[in-house]
Amino acid sequence: MAISDANTRGSWNSKLGFILAAAGSAVGLGNIWGFPTQVASNGGAAFLFIYLICAFLIGFPVMVAEITIGRKTGRNPVGAFKALSDNKWTYALIGMWGVICGVMILSFYNVIAGWTVSYVFEEVFYFMGMQDWATYISDTDNGPINAVFSTIFMAATVSIILGGVSDGIERATKLMMPLLIGILIIMIGWVLTQEGAGVGLREYLYPDFSRVGVDLVFDAMGQAFFSLSLGMGALITYGSYLSKKENVPGAAAYVTLADTSIAFLAGLLIIPAMYMAQAQGVAIFDDSGNLLASTSLIFQVLPQLFHELGGTLGMVVGVVFFLLLSIAALTSTISLLEVPVSFAIDEFEIPRKKAAQIIGLGILAISLIISFNTSLIGIFVIIFNNIGLPLGGLLICLFLGYYWKTENALSEMENGSPGIRKTLFAKVWPAFVMVIAPLAIAYNLWTALSNLF
Template sequence: MASREQFSSKTGFIMAAAGSAIGLGNIWGFPTQTASNGGAAFVLVYFVMAFCLAYPALMAELIIGRHACANAVTALQLISNGPRTRALGTGVGLYGVVVASLILSFYAIVAGWMLAFFLDPIAKLLGQAEISQWLTDSSLSRNLTAMIAFMALTVWIISQGITNGIEKWSTRLMPVLLALLVLLIIYVLRQPEAQEGLKVYLLPDFDRIDPSLILNALGQAFFSLSLGVGTMLIYGSYLSRESNLPRLGVMVTVVDSGIAFIAGLLIVPAMYVAQAYGAVIFNEDGSLVAGPQLIFQVLPTLFHSMEGVIGLLVALAFFLLMSIASVTSSISMLEVPVALTTEKYGISRPKATILIGIVIAAISTLILLNFDQLFDAVVTLTTVYSQPLLGALLCIFVGWIWHRDNLLEEIKKGDPNVESTLFWKIWPFYVRFVCPVLILATFVQSLMG
């Protein structure tokens, strides 16, 4: 374990962890979920879920990972206290790897769309009308090509390792992402029609809060923070012993939730601006025209309404933003099965990354060939159900299986005075009782309709 790579700095970890969290789950998923689930009411519940349930679960993953310095399966086996809990840890770890791989399989499809729409303005500026048409048509050939290109980029970054791959590209891409996001928000909010979208986004209708909304908010919080599948556990395993885990966990949660909220300031008002230019946002019954294609139905209408080259440049900036967000998240998801393969089976990182990338691309191809039957089903299975359940199980491992003294000793390595802090007075009880009960109660209530 001595030669195992680590993040070279606290900033590198925060950028990588925030990059994992700040992906399509925030910039695409969160605003779409918000518009589909009562606007500001969903935003309010999401923030409650993020800090009351997702943050404690995030801390559980970071602490387990830093203690074990290993992949999810080995880490859970290490903190187990007997044959039965060891078997449970093996099952939870392996299921987390499967869920991470399934998330990446549908994620690569959507990211491929972003990549295609990023290249579209370039094709138009170069006068390549046929290429532009192909890039924006939802054809099987376009979808397969874009998905494979995106997976190849993800595989290349992960094959470079932690400091030269994940950390290097996260610290480069995240500032660009934030700058693009702010510039686009300034532009969209200057449009008169954006005010209606702001009202929907910022003024909550509390009558919209119901069990379905709460479950969706919980799933979104876990998805956007990359929880339950071992991503943050793996990132925690690359932290130094001197890292102050509670402080780092707060910083990641605040950055992630903040970017999700800021992304909503762009997407939700943009929907109403695009509606003024003829885009169909709502069905006849008043419900949102939801689904993964919503962003591609709404925003191109907005971009086309702009004069000349300006619309192409704004479209280029927006889909560059989305493509960067896609990459910073996909590399963290691919790292989960790669870490397991390299550590358990001794396969070199480049070889393991390529092999796993091919397998996930094959699953993505299967989803594309049966899109109507599989896409929404895989999204729901992984993000709405599996991630919260896995998060609850990780909380159970920390709260019930791992000895409290050993847990405290691990946290004290980066914060010697943690025992006297408010965090230690609340978190152990919270992660032991409150988190598992609330997560599972919400899950059971959703199953009962």
């Protein structure tokens, strides 16, 4: 039975709870708007195919490594590396880097998540004839509005973390993940029946292998790595709550499958919706002929589509879509906040309630600064997302492969999978963690650094 006291570390009530929570950590706004446009702009199904290979050949082995480290030690990222290195703080810095990256990513992600909530109200105001209010509340450069919705989103995140692992995170994700998938499927079913959607479907699913090259392969690998929430300590933390009875590689495989499946479904919604918008007269390409992506897609193109639909239909579709984004964002923010909260509980014996409130307020303070200076988001993305996460993932692979050793990791995996050493996984996984994944991640890290100069 899981420990449910909110002042204890806690544990998952079930394997399903862990899978949904870990998948929720991975499924975020990047899956909903970043992945689909990358596919459509880089060879369609050719990119999709390579992405899936990278997710399972690169992302999956690293995920197994993180979960195994967490479960072996039953600690947060800092405590986990301390425990496995006999309290050597030089190795604990690997975990600390993950905590720092998670905190800083949450600080700007919280602002963007707040936009998804503000656009729920934008849709309502617009269709109620209150265009001035709709314009005011949807201005992503509006500092006071950003601050209000950032505060609302952080309050929602903290409220879930206060409930602990089983009564907070697990209960919330067991509700939100099926809801997210259900909304996705319903919206896909509707969009695919609309004019123009067929063109988008072809752009998404038709493979153009002439676009495939070394850069595209590593772009797909980077997308797979980031979309699985690796390198920031979230899966080490979630793994620390996992029962010794559970099969770690099996659980990681389910999480990888869930994340990639939802990313694929998001593509079935977003790309056809964009071409549906084009059929309605909405511009979906920039001046250079490139498909619009990122915030331009979500907060300009699609709202204009919903407005063009008009009436009750337009409002319902718009509100439901931005609720979908809000749910996806919330499943990620709770994992990002749980990492530093777990750190405070383990290392400083701070009660969960106090840790969640203090850390939540601290991160919110950074979010409020970003709310009034949104240009900081791009800087933070480069430092903590584009560079910080691959650096964290690289260090985790090197630590496990060359310090703690894959042999010890496999011994931990035998808990929940007694015959694992006889499997193909046990024969190939060490090579992926020690050689293949580090080389691939190092290339992406080098590329990210090279782009800065």
